Amino acid sequence: MKQVPIDAQEAKAIGPLPDGHPQVRVGKVGVLLVNLGTPDGTGYEPMRRYLKEFLSDRRVIEWPRALWYPILYGIVLNTRPKRSGAAYRKIWNTERDESPLRTFTRSQAEKLGEALSDKADVAVGWAMRYGNPSIESVTRKMFGAGCDRIVMFPLYPQYSATTTATVNDKFFEALAGMRWQPAIRTVPAYHDEPAYIEALAGSIENHLASLDFKPEIVIASFHGIPKDYFDKGDPYHCHCMKTTRLLRQRLGWDEGRLVATFQSRFGPQEWLQPYTDKTIEKLARDGVESIAVINPGFVSDCLETLEEIAVEAGKIFHAAGGKNFTHIPCLNDSDDGMKVIETIVRRELAGWT
Numbered sequence: 001m002k003q004v005p006i007d008a009q010e011a012k013a014i015g016p017l018p019d020g021h022p023q024v025r026v027g028k029v030g031v032l033l034v035n036l037g038t039p040d041g042t043g044y045e046p047m048r049r050y051l052k053e054f055l056s057d058r059r060v061i062e063w064p065r066a067l068w069y070p071i072l073y074g075i076v077l078n079t080r081p082k083r084s085g086a087a088y089r090k091i092w093n094t095e096r097d098e099s100p101l102r103t104f105t106r107s108q109a110e111k112l113g114e115a116l117s118d119k120a121d122v123a124v125g126w127a128m129r130y131g132n133p134s135i136e137s138v139t140r141k142m143f144g145a146g147c148d149r150i151v152m153f154p155l156y157p158q159y160s161a162t163t164t165a166t167v168n169d170k171f172f173e174a175l176a177g178m179r180w181q182p183a184i185r186t187v188p189a190y191h192d193e194p195a196y197i198e199a200l201a202g203s204i205e206n207h208l209a210s211l212d213f214k215p216e217i218v219i220a221s222f223h224g225i226p227k228d229y230f231d232k233g234d235p236y237h238c239h240c241m242k243t244t245r246l247l248r249q250r251l252g253w254d255e256g257r258l259v260a261t262f263q264s265r266f267g268p269q270e271w272l273q274p275y276t277d278k279t280i281e282k283l284a285r286d287g288v289e290s291i292a293v294i295n296p297g298f299v300s301d302c303l304e305t306l307e308e309i310a311v312e313a314g315k316i317f318h319a320a321g322g323k324n325f326t327h328i329p330c331l332n333d334s335d336d337g338m339k340v341i342e343t344i345v346r347r348e349l350a351g352w353t
Contacts (some may be wrong), residue, residue, distance in 0.1 A: 030147030037130030283319035
């Protein structure tokens with residue numbers, strides 16, 4: 001079943017209705033894939049809109065608004081859009097005029113729809129926490145097309161309040177504005193899902209087999225969060241460590257061969273350590289000639305993987321004396337990546353289809 005627009009999919013009507021009664025459709029189950037977000041373009045204004053929405057999120061920046069807003073509106077939103085836009089242009093999908101994250105997320109939804117062709121009562125949609133299409137717009141579209149039950153899937157293997165929780169918040173906020181709400185399920189973290197670990201291991205093995213050199217160390221680089229968030233009870237660090245441990249066990253490697261680090265820190269506070277950039281630089285200075293980096297916490301390649309790691313981290317390694325650097329792509333919409341998503345969705349659909 002090739003995915004079609006939600007509003008074009010059929011749903012059962014509620015029996016005979018009185019003359020003039022609005023059409024009501026029910027009987028479908030919606031699966032809503034949600035990723036972090038994307039700017040609509042690389043210019044100043046779309047970048048500023050995106051950064052404003054992202055950096056205004058209280059889950060992302062927990063500082064008091066009286067302290068943070070003068071910095072955000074007085075400095076960050078006046079300087080960062082230009083710099084971020086330049087970074088996005090390096091990895092932009094110029095053919096479709098969109099970010100790779102949007103391209104991959106759309107493809108994942110389309111392929112999931114095809115994989116679930118045996119379930120005629122299931123419709124698949126996709127949305128972004130920041131940017132477009134918004135969670136609210138897609139949720140309303142799905143409900144209007146007859147999805148009176150929705151499985152909402154935040155595409156984050158490891159749970160964090162800064163990612164999974166804020167997607168849930170926005171989804172619940174959309175429901176709060178609806179008079180007639182669908183029944184809902186939200187997909188939990190899957191950092192230790194066997195299909196996920198197997199897919200990551202396979203991607204590492206296949207990528208390393210394609211190289212003309214052998215990396216001495218593979219770095220599993222996860223997006224960081226402020227250490228203070230972890231101290232307050234965020235389980236993200238524990239989830240990242242468990243993913244790394246299970247992946248190490250599956251590959252049969254020791255702790256020195258697969259190392260977990262954290263990237264993308266922002267602001268003056270301490271973040272989860274060890275830092276990816278500092279680790280890469282130290283390895284090169286210590287005489288390590290060849291490394292590979294994988295991003296297990298990202299379902300799809302995006303700015304943080306394609307520019308921050310594949311480009312900038314490689315430059316750091318070479319500048320510090322390293323010889324061979326390679327970035328292992330995210331699972332994206334590969335067969336193995338889609339198997340992970342399908343496995344989890346079929347489990348969460350149990351009893352509803």
